[in-house]
Amino acid sequence: MKATEAGVRIAPLRAEHAEQVLAIYQLGIDEGNATFETAAPTWQAFDTAKLPAHRLVALDGDRVLGWAAVVPVSDRCAYAGVVEHSVYVHPDARGRGIGLALLTALLESTDAAGIWTVQSGIFPENTASLALHQRAGFRVIGTRERIGRHHGAWRDVVLVERRSPTHT
Numbered sequence: 001m002k003a004t005e006a007g008v009r010i011a012p013l014r015a016e017h018a019e020q021v022l023a024i025y026q027l028g029i030d031e032g033n034a035t036f037e038t039a040a041p042t043w044q045a046f047d048t049a050k051l052p053a054h055r056l057v058a059l060d061g062d063r064v065l066g067w068a069a070v071v072p073v074s075d076r077c078a079y080a081g082v083v084e085h086s087v088y089v090h091p092d093a094r095g096r097g098i099g100l101a102l103l104t105a106l107l108e109s110t111d112a113a114g115i116w117t118v119q120s121g122i123f124p125e126n127t128a129s130l131a132l133h134q135r136a137g138f139r140v141i142g143t144r145e146r147i148g149r150h151h152g153a154w155r156d157v158v159l160v161e162r163r164s165p166t167h168t
Helices: 015-031 043-049 098-112 127-135
Strands: 008-012 055-060 063-072 082-089 117-122 139-150 153-163
Touching: 008 098, 015 043, 015 063, 015 082, 055 098, 063 098, 082 098, 098 117, 098 127, 117 127, 117 139, 127 153
Parallel strands: 082 117
Antiparallel strands: 008 055, 055 063, 063 082, 117 153, 139 153
């Protein structure tokens, strides 16, 4: 467990956090610039998809302020060290460094596990997420134009990645 600002700590994401994690996920979905998803998954689907060793929450007491997790990009052995990540912060907790604390802890976890690339796709309108990822050492790879439809409109996605400095 890692401490951030006063009263906030980064800890492993566990089943007891499920309700709050999924609520934060749904809040991000509802804002319209976080994901192509239209509804948060069930806990079982979330739990099955995310790699158990790389799932974190930011806690203020028992309150979840945000979460971060990764999924493998492929089941092919050549991509064993490549994951896609998500990081979500409750709207009431934004601007406090929680996203950066979660992302930093997640990168420490993936680096230690031999993961060499952490990537994500971000809507260009999500300028806060793009700035967060730049602060955390991600670089923009490019933009996939009109890659998917979201609520009836074509959306672009900015691809970002961070290569582990210890696994080059």
